[in-house]
Amino acid sequence: MKWLLSVHRALLSFYLFFLVIIIWELAPRLGLVSDVFVPPFSRVVKTGVDLGLTNILLYISISLKRVFFGFILATILALPVGFILAGAVPKLAVFLRPLTKFLSSIPPYILFPVFVIIVGVGEGGIYTVIFWSSFWPILFTTIAGIQNVDPLLIRAAKSMNASKVTIFTKVILPGASPTLITGLRTGLTMSFFMLIGSESMGADSGMGWMIHNAQSMGFVERIYLGAIMVAGVGLALNYVLEYLENSILTWRQAPESSSKAAA
Numbered sequence: 001m002k003w004l005l006s007v008h009r010a011l012l013s014f015y016l017f018f019l020v021i022i023i024w025e026l027a028p029r030l031g032l033v034s035d036v037f038v039p040p041f042s043r044v045v046k047t048g049v050d051l052g053l054t055n056i057l058l059y060i061s062i063s064l065k066r067v068f069f070g071f072i073l074a075t076i077l078a079l080p081v082g083f084i085l086a087g088a089v090p091k092l093a094v095f096l097r098p099l100t101k102f103l104s105s106i107p108p109y110i111l112f113p114v115f116v117i118i119v120g121v122g123e124g125g126i127y128t129v130i131f132w133s134s135f136w137p138i139l140f141t142t143i144a145g146i147q148n149v150d151p152l153l154i155r156a157a158k159s160m161n162a163s164k165v166t167i168f169t170k171v172i173l174p175g176a177s178p179t180l181i182t183g184l185r186t187g188l189t190m191s192f193f194m195l196i197g198s199e200s201m202g203a204d205s206g207m208g209w210m211i212h213n214a215q216s217m218g219f220v221e222r223i224y225l226g227a228i229m230v231a232g233v234g235l236a237l238n239y240v241l242e243y244l245e246n247s248i249l250t251w252r253q254a255p256e257s258s259s260k261a262a263a
Contacts, residue, residue: 039221044228047221060233063195063206066123070130071191075184078135082142087172093143104136108194126198133194134187141183145176181248185241192234207233 021041028035035043048056085093108129115128149172157167199208207229214222 037220039224044221044224047219048225048228051222051225056229059205059207059210060229063199063208064233066126066199066206067130067188067191067195070127071134071188073127074131074135074187074191075138078138078187079142079180082139083146086143086146087168090147100136100139104140108132109197112198122203126195126203129194129198130191133190137186137190138183141179141186142176145179145183146172148179149175177248181245185245188237188241192237196230 024038024041027033028038028040085096111132112125112129115125115132119125119128153171153175154167157171162170195206196208196211199206200212203209207226211223211226211230214220214226
């Protein structure tokens, strides 16, 4: 009986998920909803089998390549700019704040025609949309993270004649790292969300293109298959980011653990 209890605990978080799949399968078959618009889950699975694992992985890999390329480019530019504006020239950050807030509030979809004119249709436009989506949250969280570091720690380091490089690497960067990682996580999430829309407007491959093409051709099952693929990849990315965050910021759990030990 203990193994049954272990299985129950392991599957506890998935019961609602299984229930949704069962309802999805039975509702169109029982005539509760039209199977033209909501095909049974088994039919969607069959569509995936017919499409083939190779093609599915190809669509996913193409989309992930676009996400990571635009995200890495945004990270390479946003982090140093944020460090400079927050630490070296904070007055410039205050001066540029209205402009950066205005630019960041413009939805990437609205700018897509502008990006197409500048960089052309296809990969360039997609990468630009992803870059634009992830650049701003990384930049703003970098500035906020640097500015929120306890100034007492910085003064203490200066009193011990620590160099600027040492202060940055040993005091400022560790102090700002939780905010920085949150910004990177938000930037990657925004990149993934914008990817699907940008692929539907200017791509000939990828998960977003697959959904858009299925919609144009009336392949309803493939639309649902694409949605499942997007949700699955997004969930996997979230788990990976959460694991990396917990691995990098292991010291953040130290106070809590020590307080429990003291109690």
